[in-house]
Amino acid sequence: MSAERDERPAHETRPEPMDEARCLFVFSLLLDGRPVDPALERAARDWAASHPECERAIEDWRRQSRALSEQPPLTASAGFTGRVLAAAARQGVLRETGAAAPALAGLAPAPVETLRPFARQLALAAGIALLLSLFVTLARPAELRADAAIARHRHAVDGFRASPFAADDIAAGLRARLADAEFGARPGGRR
Amino acid sequence: MRDDERPLVARLRAGDQDAYREIVDAYRDRIITVVARVAGPGADAEDLAQDAFLKAFAALDRFDGRSALFTWIYRIAVNTARDWVDYRRRRPVVPLEGPHGGPAEPADTGALPSEAAERSELRAAVRAALERLPEPFRTTLILREMEGHSYEEVADILGISIGTVESRLFRARAKLRALLEQQGVRPGGAA
Numbered sequence: 001m002s003a004e005r006d007e008r009p010a011h012e013t014r015p016e017p018m019d020e021a022r023c024l025f026v027f028s029l030l031l032d033g034r035p036v037d038p039a040l041e042r043a044a045r046d047w048a049a050s051h052p053e054c055e056r057a058i059e060d061w062r063r064q065s066r067a068l069s070e071q072p073p074l075t076a077s078a079g080f081t082g083r084v085l086a087a088a089a090r091q092g093v094l095r096e097t098g099a100a101a102p103a104l105a106g107l108a109p110a111p112v113e114t115l116r117p118f119a120r121q122l123a124l125a126a127g128i129a130l131l132l133s134l135f136v137t138l139a140r141p142a143e144l145r146a147d148a149a150i151a152r153h154r155h156a157v158d159g160f161r162a163s164p165f166a167a168d169d170i171a172a173g174l175r176a177r178l179a180d181a182e183f184g185a186r187p188g189g190r191r
Numbered sequence: 192m193r194d195d196e197r198p199l200v201a202r203l204r205a206g207d208q209d210a211y212r213e214i215v216d217a218y219r220d221r222i223i224t225v226v227a228r229v230a231g232p233g234a235d236a237e238d239l240a241q242d243a244f245l246k247a248f249a250a251l252d253r254f255d256g257r258s259a260l261f262t263w264i265y266r267i268a269v270n271t272a273r274d275w276v277d278y279r280r281r282r283p284v285v286p287l288e289g290p291h292g293g294p295a296e297p298a299d300t301g302a303l304p305s306e307a308a309e310r311s312e313l314r315a316a317v318r319a320a321l322e323r324l325p326e327p328f329r330t331t332l333i334l335r336e337m338e339g340h341s342y343e344e345v346a347d348i349l350g351i352s353i354g355t356v357e358s359r360l361f362r363a364r365a366k367l368r369a370l371l372e373q374q375g376v377r378p379g380g381a382a
Contacts (some may be wrong), residue, residue, distance in 0.1 A: 032335065074220065075220050085215065
């Protein structure tokens with residue numbers, strides 16, 4: 001039992017003079033056959049005897065208690081146990097290690113159990129294939145291709161490098177060549 | 192845990208499927224009855240009872256044996272029904288009468304026809320008033336008056352102290368009487 005705070009109000013836990021609430025609280029215990037201090041019980045009975053409203057309330061409680069206890073119980077419909085065990089097997093909450101496990105073998109829906117390992121294997125195979133393909137792609141060196149424009153002007157660049165001109169002149173010459181329509185330049189100077 | 196329950200608990204933990212069947216067969220009616228009473232009309236008591244059994248099976252490892260096995264499953268059932276009530280309070284719907292929407296009225300054997308009719312009327316009125324009784328008084332009253340549990344058992348099931356059970360029952364009785372008076376019913380007879 002948890003140590004929940006006692007919800008009883010002060011008038012139920014302190015020894016105080018009898019009043020209607022205290023009297024009814026004592027009778028609530030007596031109705032259920034709970035042990036009550038004899039002096040308190042006597043005081044409550046005396047109070048009730050001299051207060052008709054209190055007696056009426058106690059009598060009403062007796063009758064409503066009887067009406068509650070006479071409410072009929074329910075019974076499970078046919079097949080309830082089978083449905084519970086089938087649901088338990090479906091949700092995997094039944095243990096499978098017992099000697100009598102085959103007793104429920106027919107209740108568990110087979111497709112779920114047979115598809116699950118297949119789906120797991122398929123997912124594993126797909127993962128391995130993906131990793132393999134990534135590894136091959138990353139490990140293979142990329143093919144290096146020179147830009148076609150650079151290749152076309154390579155001989156000119158080499159010629160300038162071998163010339164006695166200063167570096168600035170070579171750069172200016174190259175820029176002029178790149179802008180020259182004769183050497184394939186487009187309007188705006190970009191290739 | 193009671194000594195006579197130890198072999199059954201051992202069989203459940205060993206995965207003996209017949210032990211699961213024995214548990215459901217033994218407790219189903221009481222579990223269905225209590226969830227129907229706590230959840231009230233509109234609830235499918237068998238669905239809730241099934242949920243309770245599944246939760247108990249799934250949590251078998253956490254059963255520490257401090258209470259009887261039945262009390263432990265019963266507590267799970269009461270909490271399942273209370274959770275349903277909370278859920279339904281947040282999402283109200285128009286209740287439909289299911290197979291366990293309302294228990295059949297018991298036959299008043301040996302009572303005079305007028306007396307039987309009066310008691311049947313009172314039972315219906317008390318049931319209606321009980322639906323309007325707020326928590327936690329409602330469940331406490333159900334466990335004591337309808338289910339017939341001792342104060343100690345009610346305290347154990349709800350995780351509260353005996354003093355709190357005493358207080359809740361006293362207030363529940365007073366509130367139920369007030370609700371009946373609002374309905375124009377006096378359990379004692381003259382309204």
